[in-house]
Amino acid sequence: MVVIDSHAHLFIKGGLASFKPSSLQMFIQTMDRLKIDKTVIFTIEGLIRDFTRCNDEIAEAVSKYPDRLIGFATVNPWLGDEAVQELERAVGKLGLKGLKLHPYMQGFPAADSMLFPIMEKATKLQIPVLFHSGTPPWSEPLQVAALAERFPDVPVILGHFGQNMYGDTIRALKMVKNLYGETSANHFVYAIEKAIREVGAHRILYGSDMPWLEPEPQLIKIKILKITDEERELVLGNNMARILRIA
Amino acid sequence: MDAHAHIGRVNDLKSEPETLIAEMKKSGVTKAVISPMGKDIIFDNAKANSKIAEIVKRFPRKFVGFAVANPWLGSKSVLELERAISKLGLRGLILHPELQGFQADDEIVDPVVEKAQRLQIPIYIPVGTPTCSTPHQLDLLAKRHPKAILIMGHMGYPDLAPYVLPVALKNSNIMLETSRVPELGLIEDAVRRLGAERVIFGSDYPYSRYELEVETVRLLNISSADREMILGKSLLALLGKGR
Numbered sequence: 001m002v003v004i005d006s007h008a009h010l011f012i013k014g015g016l017a018s019f020k021p022s023s024l025q026m027f028i029q030t031m032d033r034l035k036i037d038k039t040v041i042f043t044i045e046g047l048i049r050d051f052t053r054c055n056d057e058i059a060e061a062v063s064k065y066p067d068r069l070i071g072f073a074t075v076n077p078w079l080g081d082e083a084v085q086e087l088e089r090a091v092g093k094l095g096l097k098g099l100k101l102h103p104y105m106q107g108f109p110a111a112d113s114m115l116f117p118i119m120e121k122a123t124k125l126q127i128p129v130l131f132h133s134g135t136p137p138w139s140e141p142l143q144v145a146a147l148a149e150r151f152p153d154v155p156v157i158l159g160h161f162g163q164n165m166y167g168d169t170i171r172a173l174k175m176v177k178n179l180y181g182e183t184s185a186n187h188f189v190y191a192i193e194k195a196i197r198e199v200g201a202h203r204i205l206y207g208s209d210m211p212w213l214e215p216e217p218q219l220i221k222i223k224i225l226k227i228t229d230e231e232r233e234l235v236l237g238n239n240m241a242r243i244l245r246i247a
Numbered sequence: 248m249d250a251h252a253h254i255g256r257v258n259d260l261k262s263e264p265e266t267l268i269a270e271m272k273k274s275g276v277t278k279a280v281i282s283p284m285g286k287d288i289i290f291d292n293a294k295a296n297s298k299i300a301e302i303v304k305r306f307p308r309k310f311v312g313f314a315v316a317n318p319w320l321g322s323k324s325v326l327e328l329e330r331a332i333s334k335l336g337l338r339g340l341i342l343h344p345e346l347q348g349f350q351a352d353d354e355i356v357d358p359v360v361e362k363a364q365r366l367q368i369p370i371y372i373p374v375g376t377p378t379c380s381t382p383h384q385l386d387l388l389a390k391r392h393p394k395a396i397l398i399m400g401h402m403g404y405p406d407l408a409p410y411v412l413p414v415a416l417k418n419s420n421i422m423l424e425t426s427r428v429p430e431l432g433l434i435e436d437a438v439r440r441l442g443a444e445r446v447i448f449g450s451d452y453p454y455s456r457y458e459l460e461v462e463t464v465r466l467l468n469i470s471s472a473d474r475e476m477i478l479g480k481s482l483l484a485l486l487g488k489g490r
Contacts, residue, residue: 104406135406136377163405164376185405187427187455190260214431217463224458 004070004237005031005039005215007130007159007184007207010061024061028068030210034219037237038070039210040130042100046074051086059094070244071096072130076106077114084117091125097244098128103138110143119151128155128243130182134163141165145172148179155243157182157205166191173199180239184209184218193225201231205240248479249279249457251371251400251426251449254302255295257285262453264302268309274457279450280482282313282341282371289346292316292327300335311486313339313371317347318356325362332366338486340370344380351380352387360388364395369485371424373400375407382410389418396485398422398447408433415441422485425477426451426460431467434477438469443476444484 008027031039041061046054051074058071073090075083090096099122103110110131122129131144141162148156157180162169166188169181173195183192184207196204206222208215222235249271254262262284271279281302282288287295292315299312314331316324331337340363344351351372363370374380382403389397402423403411408430415421415437423437426449437446450460464477 160405185429187429187451187459189456189459190454194259209429213429214466216466217429217431217459220462221459224456 001233002237002241003035003037004206004240005036005208005210006157006182006205006240008039008041008210008215009212010041010043010058011045011211024064026211028065030215031068034215036208036215036219038068040070040072040098040207040240042072042074044074044102044105047076047100047102047105049076051075051083052089055086055090055094055096058096059090062095070098072098072100074100075118077101077108077118078106080114080117084121087118087121088125091127098130100130102132103143104132104135107138109138110140111146115147116150119147119154122154123151126153126245128157128180130157130159132160133158133169134160134165134186136165141168141172145176145179148176152178154178155180159207160184160209161186161188161192161195164188166195170195170198173203179203180205180243182207183221183235185213187221189221189225192221193227196225196227196231196235201227201234202239204235205243206236248448248482249276249450249452250398250424250447250482252279252281252452253284253454254281254299255284255287260453264306264310267452268306270452270457271309274461276450276457276461278309278311278479279452280311280313280339280371283315285346288315288341288343289317292320292324293330296327296331296335296337300331300337303336311339312337313341315341315343316359318342318349318359319347321355321358325358328359328362328366332368339368342370342372344384345373345376349379351384352391356388357391360392360395364392369396369398369422371398371400374411375401375403375405377407381407382414385421386414386418389414389421393418393420396420396422398424398485400424400449401426401451402428402433402437404428404430412437412440415445421445422447422481424449425464427455428463431463434463435467435469438467438473438477443469443473444481446477447481447485448478 043054062071208218283295303312314337316328
């Protein structure tokens with residue numbers, strides 16, 4: 001079994017004002033303590049500005065701990081072609097493995113046609129796209145689902161399991177097969193169990209939202225789910241390994 | 248002591264007193280505030296309050312009951328609150344802007360809030376759901392009723408958490424409740440800046456679970472005196488006011 005945290009932030013030095021920088025060492029120590037094998041990291045700053053530099057910094061972090069960290073790119077879709085080309089570079093040249101988008105912070109409706117060129121590129125690059133979800137009016141699970149439905153070859157991940165909109169998350173998972181639910185920050189334990197029961201554990205991913213959130217409760221949450229050991233292994237890492245095509 | 252657990256049923260989600268007590272025992276929770284869930288918060292509040300009172304009567308050492316009184320019903324809701332507290336022995340009020348359908352600062356809540364204040368009972372309001380229940384709406388409500396005790400459920404989570412502390416700092420009659428809050432740093436900040444006596448542990452059972460919610464409080468980087476305060480003393484002090 002492999003444990004993969006599918007949602008963590010690297011806050012970089014001199015980044016956006018209110019985020020204190022997180023050291024890589026702290027990440028690795030925390031992962032060791034909680035027995036997390038690999039963690040997906042991306043910046044927050046790159047959602048807004050300087051995404052080229054931010055993607056370089058993620059690639060550099062991954063190069064220091066290639067067995068422990070998985071880098072996701074960030075681009076700002078408002079910049080059109082520039083964002084698409086940067087995604088191509090971040091995956092093709094830097095070796096990043098996925099894309100994080102945040103409709104709420106970046107200010108676009110998740111199903112907007114502005115996203116189509118990026119999703120087409122993600123299809124070609126065969127990478128997953130992780131969305132912040134659960135914040136109306138831009139980041140609703142059903143908006144993300146509408147986009148995912150147009151691009152059936154892209155694994156699309158609903159970050160935070162749609163927060164309080166978990167009911168829509170479960171309905172969206174039933175409708176759109178390339179959609180996944182990621183559990184960080186969401187304490188509606190019963191809703192995660194319901195999704196596993198009604199949709200299947202193969203569509204649920206463990207995530208921590210570290211270092212924004214302390215990772216321990218987020219892991220405890222997965223451990224207390226009333227599911228089989230096999231289902232828990234899928235949620236904790238096997239699903240993400242399959243999506244990222246890592247053994 | 249848990250400040251926020253539900254008894255009842257919503258679709259396939261069910262909570263019964265016996266199972267709740269078993270869950271409490273597993274995590275060392277000795278007492279819980281229980282209130283109705285789902286449509287019982289909206290319709291037929293009298294029946295729901297009587298049912299909660301009956302459960303409290305069966306398990307008086309385990310449960311304290313909070314009442315529901317839909318503010319859309321005006322004077323009828325005020326009378327029901329009076330009955331639930333004075334006759335049935337319930338000890339707090341739950342207002343639910345999202346389910347009952349009003350903005351938390353709307354004037355329709357004034358009669359029940361005034362009644363709760365006269366009865367010296369705390370008012371629990373889940374906060375964090377735009378468009379109807381935001382910290383800034385609680386700010387207006389708290390200012391209009393400076394003597395009413397308001398408990399902000401879920402500390403504004405998910406998206407409105409950053410605005411909870413600034414609002415609570417301005418209004419000494421606002422308390423914060425921790426259920427489903429995943430951000431330890433936010434709770435620690437609240438303890439530091441407001442004092443632990445204004446922070447209250449809750450579970451939101453059966454939506455969340457004790458193993459997770461108790462662990463969240465256990466992991467907080469605070470003094471053991473502050474932890475004891477959050478885990479029961481803060482709430483007991485509020486409940487004492489009505490007796």
